[in-house]
Amino acid sequence: MKSFALIGAAGYIAPRHMxxxxxxxxxxxxxxxxxxxxxxxxxFFPEAHFFTEFERFDRHIDMLRRSGHSVxxxxxxxxxxxxxxxxxxxxxxxxxxxxxxxxxxxxxxxDGLLEIEADAGRKxxxxxxxxxxxxxxxxxxxxxDERSQTKHEVDLTYxxxxxxxxxxxxxxxxxxxxxxxxNIGVHFFDMLHYLFGAVEHNVVHYKSPTRAAGFLExxxxxxxxxxxxxADDIPQPQRSAGxxxxxxxxxxxxxxxxxxxxxxxxxxxxxxxxxxxxxxxEENRVAISTVADIRHATVVSTGPKHPFLAAx
Numbered sequence: 001m002k003s004f005a006l007i008g009a010a011g012y013i014a015p016r017h018m019x020x021x022x023x024x025x026x027x028x029x030x031x032x033x034x035x036x037x038x039x040x041x042x043x044f045f046p047e048a049h050f051f052t053e054f055e056r057f058d059r060h061i062d063m064l065r066r067s068g069h070s071v072x073x074x075x076x077x078x079x080x081x082x083x084x085x086x087x088x089x090x091x092x093x094x095x096x097x098x099x100x101x102x103x104x105x106x107x108x109x110x111d112g113l114l115e116i117e118a119d120a121g122r123k124x125x126x127x128x129x130x131x132x133x134x135x136x137x138x139x140x141x142x143x144x145d146e147r148s149q150t151k152h153e154v155d156l157t158y159x160x161x162x163x164x165x166x167x168x169x170x171x172x173x174x175x176x177x178x179x180x181x182x183n184i185g186v187h188f189f190d191m192l193h194y195l196f197g198a199v200e201h202n203v204v205h206y207k208s209p210t211r212a213a214g215f216l217e218x219x220x221x222x223x224x225x226x227x228x229x230x231a232d233d234i235p236q237p238q239r240s241a242g243x244x245x246x247x248x249x250x251x252x253x254x255x256x257x258x259x260x261x262x263x264x265x266x267x268x269x270x271x272x273x274x275x276x277x278x279x280x281x282e283e284n285r286v287a288i289s290t291v292a293d294i295r296h297a298t299v300v301s302t303g304p305k306h307p308f309l310a311a312x
Contacts, residue, residue: 008077010035018044020270032057091120125278129265161231161244190287196221
């Protein structure tokens, strides 16, 4: 049984980490969040210590370490811009880190973490859940076995409706979230790299706080992509049925079905991490570089456009 601490216990994704800690047979010793809306902890680890002030959490983690009951892993589900600092805290506290996506906002942050990781003798693990999705693993194996060097034509569409609250939260602040491509898209860009290899070309056709679109060329694919928080972007049939999320990837005009199987991906990720097969810092570099380039890119009109964008 391993001991865990959790930073960001009131966040949307935190219950998936609590579930993963429980379902892998481990225990949560301590958690922190500035918000005290964390009653969900009672469903998992009611005996866990909880803090709303980082100084007191820091003191508790240090006390555990000095008493010979160190935390083995620190799960980090805090706002994106705090990930780098909280990973550093985990490593300096003698724990391995398990960090939600995005790992950091900029690729140069990875270099600093590599140095601290080496000094601390601990490991940074990340949640790249699509890499453990059975359908994506099968698809990657098929692509790796291909003899043809012809590039695949890919359309990636991810629309996840958000209300007015979104832009008023830290997620609507690009300096804190990294913008829409980082906040809701980084794991899809990691998936594309995982499937199709290195990025060769990256252009942005549209960019706003709630929508982004562009074109990416990889070693094995040409990808038109669109990310949106706007319910009106959901195709009419799905919208009429009350659907508020639309996820689609087509490869050479063939729909790839991977909408199912998402509910246990965090637990599967934890199983891999605990077995020593977690995804580390360098596995994140391409995706983090991709979204950072998108964030800083000048919008252009050249290159193949996503069909949803071309229709507007």
